[in-house]
Amino acid sequence: MAMNLALLVSALTLSAIFNPSRALEFPEDFFNYSPNSIPISHISISPSSISPSQSQSPSPIPASAQAPAPESHPFVPALFVIGDSSVDSGTNNFLGTFARADRLPYGRDFDTHQPTGRFCNGRIPVDYLALRLGLPFVPSYLSQTGGVEGMIHGVNYASAGAGIIFSSGSQLGQRISLTQQIQQFTDTYQQFIINMGEDAAAHFISNSVFYISIGINDYIHYYLPNISNVQNVYLPWAFNKFLAHTLKQEIKNLYNMNMRKVVLMGLAPIGCAPHYLWKYNSENGECVEDINNMIMEFNFVMRYMVDELRQELPHIIVIFCDMYEGSMDIIKNHEHYGFNATTDACCGFGKYKGWILCLSPEMACSNASNHIWWDEFHPTDAVNAILADNVWNGLHTEMCYPMNLEEMIAPKFQVI
Secondary structure (H helix, E strand, O other), rough: HHHHHHHHHHHHHHHHHHOOOOOOOOOOHHOOOOOOOOOOOHHHHHHHHHHOOOOOOOOOHHHHHHOOOOOOOOOOOOOEEOOOOOOOOOHHHHHHHHOOOOOOOOOOOOOOOOOOOOOOOOHHHHHHHHHHHOOOOOOOOHHOOOHHHHHEEEEEEEOOOOOOOOOOEEEHHHHOHHHHHHEEEEEEEHHHHHHHOHHHHHHHOOOEEEEEEEEOOHHHHOOOOOHHHHHOOHHHHHHHHHHHOOOHHHHHHOOOOOOEEEEEEEOOOOHHOOHHHHHHOOOOOOHHHHHHHHHHHHHHHHHHHHHHHHHHOOOOEEEEEEEHHHHHHHHHHHHHOOOOOEEEOEEEEOOOOEOOEEEEHHHHHHHHHHHEEOOOEEOOOOHHHHHHHHHHHOOOOOOOOOOOHHOOOOOOHHHO
């Protein structure tokens, strides 16, 4: 029986990875999506080398399924996203990896009710924040054909499985690491310079917002499994400092390319995630304290690092948003927010639905809106909306320091 179940899981997983994907090629496809469209399937890490597969002419979808129209006068020129599966909008659709969300039930509650590569039943936080900024949803870098037209409102470089450490997540297959994402932005910036001119491109980038959400895979796929015997080399505190120092250097690299406005996200309490409740045999859904303590330490170091950046980089405006604090507020006050399922994922298999990842619609609950967790690691659309509100203006709880995003984009901080 166990062998048959393992074979079934393997077959379903391989089918999900190597069969032609039905994920949307571009977030803009909201406006002319056809269920018969066949998306790009070529695997690459550079959009210039991606060859579109054959597709049929799309047809309009009902207005009710479309995303809200962006403001005619956005608050900022563009939104650039760097990170992991918490903000991946479709990068991994183009990669050979087990970390893919291009099959239903992922995306079932999204604007198109189709999978887009987002690791959620609906929207991810940067979708909500893009609309707050008056921008359309930000397309993934690998979905672009090389011109600046599709990147003028921003680009999403995030890749599921990516970490601050280059090799984090390598056991999942291909992913775009933090360093590679910075290189992709470098390529984007060069294209802007060629098309706009150096001064205009610098002004454009310096007034845009950068959203960075990365680091959780350095625990899930590196430190906690003790890859390369890392736990004997680094105690958690030293490992946290190493990660923060590495990320700080990458932020400085972005600063040298005229990045000035940064939202730096802390890590969520993965010790409460269904996967670790299952793995550590939590009896009544209690969070794994040892894991959460490491996450809190990392966020503490990150907040201190933000102060250092503000002292060392004279023109940077950087805010740190503590995802641990915002998420724990939701977990502790779940009834206030309308959640009655706080430990079990909506989609998965096993105790807390944390043993086997979400593979098919049959594994999912009927109503994700009352669940905190969508799958073994990722929150639902409803949680993402609350967290995005907190990043924007602290609507539910203050989790950003020293200001929120709405304050950061105020005219007084505009780069002339």
